[in-house]
Amino acid sequence: MRYIQDKIEAFRIALFAIKANRSRSILTTLGIIIGITAVTITMTASNGLKNQFKENAAAMGKDVYYVSRLPWIIMGNFSQYRNRAELTYEDSQELIKNLDQARNVIPTTNTMQNIKYRSSIMEEVPIAGTTERQVDIIDAFPEYGRFISPQDVQYRKYVCVIGYEIKEKLFDQIDPINKDIKLGRYNFRIIGVMEERGSAGFFGGPNYDRQIFVPVTTIMKAYGSRNRGFSIIVQANEDENMDDFRYSVIGEMRKIRKLRPDEQDDFTLNSMDTLMAAYNSVMGVIVLIGLVITSISLFVGAVGVMNIMFVTVTERTREIGIRKALGATSKTIMSQFLFESSSICLIGGIIGLVVSFGIAKIIDAFLLPAKVSIPIALLSIIISILVGIVSGLIPAFNAAKLNPVEALHYE
Numbered sequence: 001m002r003y004i005q006d007k008i009e010a011f012r013i014a015l016f017a018i019k020a021n022r023s024r025s026i027l028t029t030l031g032i033i034i035g036i037t038a039v040t041i042t043m044t045a046s047n048g049l050k051n052q053f054k055e056n057a058a059a060m061g062k063d064v065y066y067v068s069r070l071p072w073i074i075m076g077n078f079s080q081y082r083n084r085a086e087l088t089y090e091d092s093q094e095l096i097k098n099l100d101q102a103r104n105v106i107p108t109t110n111t112m113q114n115i116k117y118r119s120s121i122m123e124e125v126p127i128a129g130t131t132e133r134q135v136d137i138i139d140a141f142p143e144y145g146r147f148i149s150p151q152d153v154q155y156r157k158y159v160c161v162i163g164y165e166i167k168e169k170l171f172d173q174i175d176p177i178n179k180d181i182k183l184g185r186y187n188f189r190i191i192g193v194m195e196e197r198g199s200a201g202f203f204g205g206p207n208y209d210r211q212i213f214v215p216v217t218t219i220m221k222a223y224g225s226r227n228r229g230f231s232i233i234v235q236a237n238e239d240e241n242m243d244d245f246r247y248s249v250i251g252e253m254r255k256i257r258k259l260r261p262d263e264q265d266d267f268t269l270n271s272m273d274t275l276m277a278a279y280n281s282v283m284g285v286i287v288l289i290g291l292v293i294t295s296i297s298l299f300v301g302a303v304g305v306m307n308i309m310f311v312t313v314t315e316r317t318r319e320i321g322i323r324k325a326l327g328a329t330s331k332t333i334m335s336q337f338l339f340e341s342s343s344i345c346l347i348g349g350i351i352g353l354v355v356s357f358g359i360a361k362i363i364d365a366f367l368l369p370a371k372v373s374i375p376i377a378l379l380s381i382i383i384s385i386l387v388g389i390v391s392g393l394i395p396a397f398n399a400a401k402l403n404p405v406e407a408l409h410y411e
Contacts, residue, residue: 028308031301032348032384033355038294040356040372040380045363046287048370053279063242064137065249066270067095067232073278084266085257086229089220094256095232101248104133104235107216111223113184115212117170125166127183127212129219137233140208145177145192152191153215158222161192165209186222188214298383301348302391309341309395317402324404334400341392342385349384353377 066072069084092107099105109129115122128134132148135141142161152159160183167176180187197208220228236245246269253267313320320333356372363370 028305028344029348029351031297031304032345032387033301033352035294035298035301035387036349036352036380036384037355037359038297039291039383040353040376041359041363042287042290042294043376043379044356044360044370044372045368046283046290047373047376048363048368049283050279052368054276062272063236063238063240064271065234065246067234067249067253068268068270069229069231069266071268072270072274086227087232087267089216089225089230091253091256092230092232095234095249095252098255099234099248099252101237101240101245102234103237104136104233106131106133106137106233106235107230108134108233109216109219109228109230111184111219113223115166115170115184116182117176117179120170122166122169125183125210125212127160127214127219129214129216131216134213134233137235138208140195140197142192143195144175145190147192148213148215153217156217156221157215158186158188158218159191159215160188161194161213162190163194163207163209163211164196165207166212167193183212183214184223298387302345302387305341305344305388305391306395308344309337309392310398312340313337313395313399316399318408320399320402321404321406321408324402325408330400333402334396337396337399338389338392341396342388345384345388345391346381349381349387352384353380356380 067087069086070081074081089107089109092105095102096105107130111127111129112124113127115125130148131153132150135147141147143164145161147161148159151157160181162176162181170176170181171179176190176193179190181190182188194208194211194213234249236242249269250265254265257266259266323333324330353372360370360372
């Protein structure tokens, strides 16, 4: 009981000392406020990027492989990939015939074209040639009209489905359905407008709001099929084991590409896991560097607190002598100054956290999803308290070991 009373008394004296030197305490907390704000925003922005990346990458499908000529992420020597032959439309048709484990096999190819409606123009818009099955992969559907049909693909119709951003920029309040739009040199009839997906942000693949879908056969007819590269989207059946499915796809592709047993694959299976592994690797380093840099400001703030605590101990040397003469133990004196330094840093940490909430709201509104989570907030508070303890440890120890007789005679 006596121990608890001593700690409460030490805490009360610490708060009184902070209040008595209000201006100095406020100035001392500035370093902590800046440091905690920097660390909190760094962690919050990192979380926001990670969540946005996962959200955008999830649109590519968890049970999907993208068979491509090249890996999405190339590490090391590019020479081993550059001589690979392009995948063809015929490759995809062979895979459709032979891959029983697949729910969907979708040939896709892309081009970039300037698009025009009346006097409005958008430059370098990505145009994706695909089939009616694309909506099963991206898990998005037309908000107006319809998507590409099997008949559109079979008869190579000049129809297209535009992204929401294209509708907003070229048509504004006009209903675009059944309007003709020029994609490069060719007129296409608009049959649908995709629902709004939001910006693709910094990571996570294509921006579907600024994309046009056309039948894959039409894109070959209009823009040429010679030397045109294709990717093949393969989606596993619902109950299919993804590892087994991967080996099945590789096996069928090796047959289609007529590879001998001793030859390496001349294609790559990409997936969301590929992107996630690369993202985690790169962002881990970036976040670590960011935290090291922002921690410097926190270190500067801690040095400021330590300096003020040394000054405080010197100014209150006589007070320490009186308290010791009245029976205060060295532990009580040490606790008093540790409480004082911790309280200063805790106040700075709380203010820094409030500032971080405001900055996070601005980032969330204009840049990327960013919210200060409860774990990050608690971690920030814990860090501020630990900084206070570390900063006040040496000054508190010096105060605790003062000789009461010498302290009483200190001027």
